[in-house]
Amino acid sequence: MTKQNKRTFVERMAEKLGLIPDLQGDRQLDLSRVANEGQLTSYPPMEQWDDWTEYEATEHPKRTKRNYTIVPTTCFNCESACGLTAYVDKDTHAIRKFEGNPYHPGSRGRNCAKGPATINQITDPDRILYPLKRVGKRGEGNWERVSWEEVLEDISSRIRKAIQEGRNNEVAYHVGRPGHEGYANRVLQAWGVDGHNSHTNICSSGARFGYNLWYGYDRPSPDHSEAKFILLISAHLESGHYFNPHAQRIIEAKMKGAKLACMDPRLSNTASMSDYWLPTYPGSEAAVLLAMAKIILEEGLYNRAFLENWTNWRAYLKAQHPDAPEVFETYIEKMIAEYSEFTPEFAEQESGVPAERVREVARAIGEAGERFATHNWRSAASGNLGGWCVSRALHFLNVLTGSVGTKGGTSPNSWNKFKPKFFDVPPGQKFWNELHFPNEYPLAFFEMSFLLPHFLKEGRGKMDVYFTRVFNPVWTYPDGFSWMEALADEELVGLHIAMTPTWNETAFFADYVLPMGHSAERHDLNSYATHSGTWIAFRQPVLREAARRAGKTVEFTYEVNPGEVWEEDEFWIELSWRIDPDGSLGIREHFLSPYRAGEKINIDEYYQFIFENTKGLPEAAAKEGISELEYMRKYGAFEVERHAYQKHLTKLSDEQLTGTTTEPETGIIRKGEKAIGVIVDGKAVVGFPTPSRKNEFYSQTMVDWGWSEYATPSYIKSHIHPDNLDKERGEYCLVPTFRLPTLIHSRSANAKWLTEISNRNPIWMHPEDAARWGFQTGDLVRLNTDIGYFIDKVWVTQGMKPGVIACSHHLGRWRRKQDAGNRWGTNTVHIENNGQGGWKMSTISGIKPFDSKDADSKRIFWTDGGVHQNITHAVHPDPISGMHCWHQRVRIERPHADDQYGDLFVDTAKAHENYKEWLKMTRPAPGPGGLRRPLWFKRPLRPQEDLYYLDNKTDE
Ligand code: SF4
Secondary structure (H helix, E strand, C coil): CCCCCCCCHHHHHHHHCCCCCCCCCCCCCCHHHCCCCCCCCCCCCHHHCCCEEEECHHHCCCCCEEEEEEEEEECCCCCCCCEEEEEEECCCCCEEEEEECCCCCCCCCCCCCCCCCHHHHHHCCCCCCCCEEEECCCCCCEEEECCHHHHHHHHHHHHHHHHHCCCHHHEEEEECCCCHHHHHHHHHHHHCCCCEEECHHHCCHHHHHHHHHHHCCCCEEECHHHCCEEEEECCCCCCCCCHHHHHHHHHHHHHCCCEEEEECCECCHHHHCCCEEECCCCCCHHHHHHHHHHHHHHCCCCCHHHHHHHECHHHHHHHHCCCCCCCHHHHHHHHHHHCCCCCHHHHHHHHCCCHHHHHHHHHHHHHHCCCEEEEECCHHHHHCCCCHHHHHHHHHHHHHHCCECCCCCEEEHHHHCCCCCCCCCCCCCCECCCCCCCCCCCCCCCCCHHHHHHHHHCCCCCEEEEEEECCCHHHHCCCHHHHHHHHHCCCCEEEEEEEECCCCCCHHHCCEEEEECCHHHCCEEECCCCCCCEEEEEECCHHHHHHHHCCCCCCCHHHCCCCCCECHHHHHHHHHHHHCCCCCCCCHHHHECCCCCCCECCHHHHHHHHHHCCCCHHHHHHHHCCCHHHHHHHHCEEEEECCCCCHHHCECCHHHHCCCEECCCCCEEEECCEEEEEEECCEEECCCCCCCCCECCCCHHHHHCCCHHHCCCCCCCCCCCHHHCCHHHCEEEEECCCCCCCCCCCCCCCCHHHHHHCCCCCEEECHHHHHHHCCCCCCEEEEECCCEEEEEEEEECCCECCCEEECCCCCCCEEECCCCCCCCCCEEEEEEECCCCEEEEEEEECCCCCCCCCHHHHCCCCCCCCCCCHHHCCCCECCCCCCECCCEEEEEECCCCCCCCCCEEEEHHHHHHHHHHHHCCCCCCCCHHHECCCCCCCCCCCCCHHHHECCCCECC
16 A cells, blocks of 8 residues: 555544545445445445335424335436436325435445435426427417327328428437437437437537547546546536546545646636646647647656557658658657647746646656546537647647556546447438538537527528427527527428427427426436446336336336326337338338337337346346346446456457458558558557547548648637737636536526525626726626627636636526426516517516425525526537537626616627638538548448438438
């Protein structure tokens, strides 16, 4: 045991008492805290889950016993999918509360505030309980209750007609909070539509693009708990993807002596827990990281073996230094020369972080070597023009230290994520939808979803059947009034179906609002890269499982859910079956039971098949004498693999090597055209899924697609770089990319506990900046964006970097007088349109107590719901990654005479002009060979390969 990770007496005692985790033992599952009867317990013992008695807390000090059946499921309030256990009252059949599931390998029994708050969402008096159809004009706010039968008939016949007429590109499914591990994709491919659209380009495609260029994987999976040095370009101790699972492992590492560094212009909770807070000017992160890379190279702190074996340095030298000797030493020499500009002093000039601090952190990273864990998800990569350079530069540090795929290092996400085997896999669709992947953005990592209203307005196509699923672009996306205009126009959007567990601003502009279950009210399969290891978790409708345990038969989940709340999985099966009533469209065949010939599959069979084909699960289930499905119903999760390091070294089997050829110069092993592995150190191994099968310091892809200036890791000055701001006019960078730890993207306003904790989003401003304008905390400020303005209040705080301002998203939810829902957290607003693209929103009232079956609704004491800033943001599509660059150039003004808190204005004509300006920066397809997109780039819902060529428009 090293001195660093020697435990103190207090720590040893705390471990024994279960107050902190066992710092030395196996922490994969924290079952030590599942105590036996009679002991104090953190979790009820599994053998009592079906018969658990507790005293009713609300009746204290009276000792009233409540008898529960405890059913595991997973949380849906961020992507982490932490384990939950639902306490279902055996007498009333109602869910009373949610706690953590200790059998979940990712969350290990722990949750953030949003997990237990699931009960608020379930019992929200404003929730939608029945399918609704609009009455009157779209967006007017009038609805009538309809039956699921009517919904299915109407929608299925419309989709059938579109498919029969070859209008497959007019059917689309647009997902906000995903999940489902391929479920919806399978459905869409069964229909033969290129209809997947996602929120990813307002979320993570910037980071994904940078990672993908390096190693063909688009997300990192840091092994935090084993790291010696952790560098976060995010606020992972409080928010962000996998934050609860990550946060607990980061703290474990810190308790063992690891150092933590964090880049963030805000003193976030994460920054405050860091050993090194690097308050970088937004957009300068890549410059700082490249300066660190240069120090590691110059000071010889790099991992020679990894660089030599696992980067494509020979290709780099051949392409950029053809006259230099092709030896490893030249590679190092040329890299140092390439980054000569990136001195710590240059990093300081760009970022404001002292040069000495940059040196210190770089050396600490070099010393950590292979135990260097990093993470960038949204944050800087999603805020800036060229934000993808941040993750690329960050991964460069992992490459230099050889910490790619190591214990305590950073692995590709896919190594720690489960891929289910489906009972049926439809072929790739024969359509390419240019509304999702337009030619201007051939490298865009995901669909250009936030430009959809502009594409529709330009006449590039239309949507005949448009599903939005847990997706709220009117509120979440930039430029929401352009969305409102498009959604309100029946010529552009024929039928809009909002599938949602709760009311939202986009659902107000739907034709059907279909109530879908919250996390504990539907099926889903989850697997996320929370650590080095792979797990699956089963999100199950807990009342259905409780009914099954009580001996009742349930055919459809809506039979046990409140009202007629259904679930997506069963809805898609029923809808697909009806689209193709006689099987002539070839759709039905993809929804047949694998167990009952010729019959429609049911939801149990769908998951049963996956679980039967999950490595290790049949054996685990057999040990208990139960089926795989029963095992997952009982535990809610299963650990598929405990550790996952160095998977790139997996040897190719004899069978895989049969019929292959090997390129002598590069060692690339091909089967036909396709590279399947590489020879390294004389061994045939799988390597990484890039053209070179290695980490690509030099990207031929960038060269081939017209971006040769970014062939190697680079720094692009952001659109909000100080050079692009007129400080004299009061222009600042607004950072809108952070959220408060207790908020969900656009589903907090139905959770009373969360709204009570966080309900306003003022403008963070450093005292120096506040003094310049004479602002004090609480003063109104007008922030002018490129397309409008919003009025917010100032919060003067030293926790903000001088010269930058910030405003949390996830607040400023609204409804109009005629709209329902979310009264815990929405302002009531009035919206006016001048008919020429000018939209004005003003707040009529803040949040008020209201009458409902929940007595707490009368106790609401908060009045402020925050300000909707995103709707005033212009779209900023990065011309390469396609990511919306969230940071805004804003001009600060003191409020005008009539300005009221919460007022905002947007000119959608200006918004469209702004979109066209950014469009000019693109370098459209075709690429080499007439391609629309590099073949080796992943694409959601991958169509048939010939569609990758621009000449092959669709299957006409
Ligand atoms: S981290 Fe995410 S999944 Fe886990 S409890 Fe919190 S909101 Fe739920």
